[in-house]
Amino acid sequence: MGFAGKTALITGGARGIGRAIAxxxxxxxxxxxxxxxxxxxxxxxxxxxxxxxxxxxAFVANVASPADVERLFGEVMARFGKIDILINNAGITRDNLxxxxxxxxxxxxxxxxxxxxxxxxxAASRPMLKARSGCIVNIASVVxxxxxxxxANYSASKAGVIGLTKTAxxxxxxxxxxxxxxxxxxxxxxxxxxxxxxxxxxxxxxxxLARPGTPQDVARAVRFLCSEDAAYITGQVLHVDGGMLM
Amino acid sequence: MSSPAERVREIIVEQLxxxxxxxxxxxxFVEDLxxxxxxTVELVMALEEEFGTEIPDEEAEKLTTVGEAIAYVQKIVGx
Ligand SMILES: NC(=O)c1ccc[n+]([C@@H]2O[C@H](COP(=O)([O-])OP(=O)(O)OC[C@H]3O[C@@H](n4cnc5c(N)ncnc54)[C@H](O)[C@@H]3O)[C@@H](O)[C@H]2O)c1
Numbered sequence: 085m086g087f088a089g090k091t092a093l094i095t096g097g098a099r100g101i102g103r104a105i106a107x108x109x110x111x112x113x114x115x116x117x118x119x120x121x122x123x124x125x126x127x128x129x130x131x132x133x134x135x136x137x138x139x140x141x142a143f144v145a146n147v148a149s150p151a152d153v154e155r156l157f158g159e160v161m162a163r164f165g166k167i168d169i170l171i172n173n174a175g176i177t178r179d180n181l182x183x184x185x186x187x188x189x190x191x192x193x194x195x196x197x198x199x200x201x202x203x204x205x206x207a208a209s210r211p212m213l214k215a216r217s218g219c220i221v222n223i224a225s226v227v228x229x230x231x232x233x234x235x236a237n238y239s240a241s242k243a244g245v246i247g248l249t250k251t252a253x254x255x256x257x258x259x260x261x262x263x264x265x266x267x268x269x270x271x272x273x274x275x276x277x278x279x280x281x282x283x284x285x286x287x288x289x290x291x292x293l294a295r296p297g298t299p300q301d302v303a304r305a306v307r308f309l310c311s312e313d314a315a316y317i318t319g320q321v322l323h324v325d326g327g328m329l330m
Numbered sequence: 331m332s333s334p335a336e337r338v339r340e341i342i343v344e345q346l347x348x349x350x351x352x353x354x355x356x357x358x359f360v361e362d363l364x365x366x367x368x369x370t371v372e373l374v375m376a377l378e379e380e381f382g383t384e385i386p387d388e389e390a391e392k393l394t395t396v397g398e399a400i401a402y403v404q405k406i407v408g409x
Contacts (some may be wrong), residue, residue, distance in 0.1 A: 213372055258368060 085113030086311050091164040093117040093157075095147050095204060096174030098125040100273040101223065104299030105171055106133065106140075108307040114169065116140035117160045119147070121174075147174045147200030157207040166215065169310050170208040172201040172222040172245075177275060179234045190237045197241035198248070205252050205263070218261040219310045222249050223302070226269045226325045242267075246321055253319030262318040264309045269325025271297040293326035334381070334407050335400045341380055342396060345373045355397030363396075373399075381407055 092109045096102040098120035106116050106129070116133055118140060120126035126142035133140035141163055145156035160167060175197045178189035201222050212218030227235055228242025246265055253263040270276060270287040276296070279287075288294060305324045308314055323329050332340070339353050346363050359365040359373065374390045377383075377399065383406050385393075393399045 210375065213368070255368070258366065 087169070088113035089115075090168040091115045091117060091160070091166050092169035092171065092310070093119060093160055093167050093204075093208070094171040094173055095119045095145075095200070097171075098122050098129050098142075100275065101268065101271060101299045101302050102171070102173040103129055104303035105173060105306045108300070108303040109169065109171075109310065110138040110140070112307065112311075115164055117164065117167070118142045119145050119156060119174070121146050146196075147172075147204055148195040150203050153200075153203040153207050157211075161211060167208055167211050168215070168218060170204060170212075170218070170220045171306060172204050172220070174200055175223065175241075175275075177235065177238050177278075179238070180236075181234055182236045185236060193237035194241050194244075197238065198244040201245050202248060205248070209252075209256060209261070212256070212261050213259050216260050218256075218259075220252065220256075220261065220263040221306050221309050222263070222265045223306075224249070224265040224267040224321060226267050226323060226329050228267065229321075229323075230329055249321070250319045257318055262309070262314070264314075264318060265321045266302060266305050266309065267321050267323045267325065267329075268302045269297055269323070269328040271299060271302055273299060291326040291328050292330075295326065297324060297326055334403050337380060338377065338400045338403050339396065341376050342373065342399070345369065345376050353396055355395065355400065357396045358394055359396075360394070377403065383407075 087109055092114040094102050094106050097106050097118035106118060110116055110133055116138060118126050118130045123144045130140045130142035143156055143159055145152040147153060176193055178193050180189055205220060222245050224245045225242040227239040228246055231239050249263055249265040256263060270291060302324050305322050342353050343350050346365055346369055348363050352363060357363055359370055374385050378385055381403055393402055
C-alpha cells in the first residue's frame, strides 16, 4: 500500500474528480481529509469511505478565504497530525463571452481556482517544510494552455495555476516537496454536465481518443504524481485529455 | 527555564542543523551558518511560534546575525 500512513487533503473532494482522486489515494492506503463547501455531500462522501474502513473525515471550508483555509489546516493537523499530500482540486466555472462577462463572474472564478490554490499551498508549505517532504498536485485544465471561447476567467485562472505550480515547485524543491499540475481535458462530471449537447459533441470532435475522460482517468494520473514512482518529477503539467493538446 | 537568548540559539541550531559552538552572537545566518532563503524564512517562522509573536517582514529582513535575532526577541519578550 503505497500511501499507508499518509494523510491526503483534497479540496473539492466531495464529488466529481476530487472524489475519484480520494478513491485512488484511499485504495493505496491514504487517510483522507475531504474538504468542500458542500457540507452534506462532503460528509456523505467521508462516511462512505469510513464504512469501507478508510480513515476519512469531512471538513467544510471555502478555499477562497484565507481565514477559512488557516482554520482548515489547523483542524486537519489537529485531527491527523500531518499533511503529506495536498490536492488542489476545488474549482468553479462562470462562463460568458468577454463582452458579457460581469466583474463578479471574473472575480469568483479567480478567487476559487487561483487564489484558493495559492491559499492552500501557502498553508500546506509550513507542515511540509517541517517534514522535509510532501507532494502537491494542482488540478489545472487544458483550456489554461489552449484558451476557450466563453471561459476567459476560467482559462486565466488555470493558466495562473500552471505558473503558480512551477514557482511553488522551485521554492519548495530543496525540501523534498514536489509540486505538479494535472490538466484534464473534457471529463464527464457535474461541471461538464451543464454543457449543452452541441457543446459536448463539439468537444469530442477535438479529442483523438474520441470519448470523454472519466474522473478516474484524472485520478490515476494524480495518484502517479503522488507516488514514489514520480519522486523525481516536479514543476510539470501532466495532460490527461485524450490527446486534445499535443 | 532557559533564557530567551538560549532558546533563540537552540532554535538556530535545530533549524539550520549547525553545531552549538558555531552559533556566536556575530555569526551571520547566510555567510557563516550556511542558511539559504528558505532557511531564513523557516527560522523566522520558528521564532514566531516559540515566542508567540508575529515578526513583520521589514523587521525580519534586518535579522542577519544571531545577536540581532536575540536582541529582537529580548526586546519583545523583555529579558
Ligand atoms: N470536468 C472537467 O471536464 C474538467 C476539465 C478540466 C479541469 N477540471 C477541473 O477539475 C476540478 C474538479 O472539477 P469537477 O469536474 O469534479 O467539478 P465539480 O463541480 O463536480 O466538483 C468541484 C468540487 O469543488 C467544490 N468547491 C467549489 N468551490 C469550492 C470552494 N470555494 N471551496 C471548497 N470547495 C469548493 C464543489 O463543491 C465540488 O464538490 C476543478 O478544478 C475543475 O476546474 C474539470
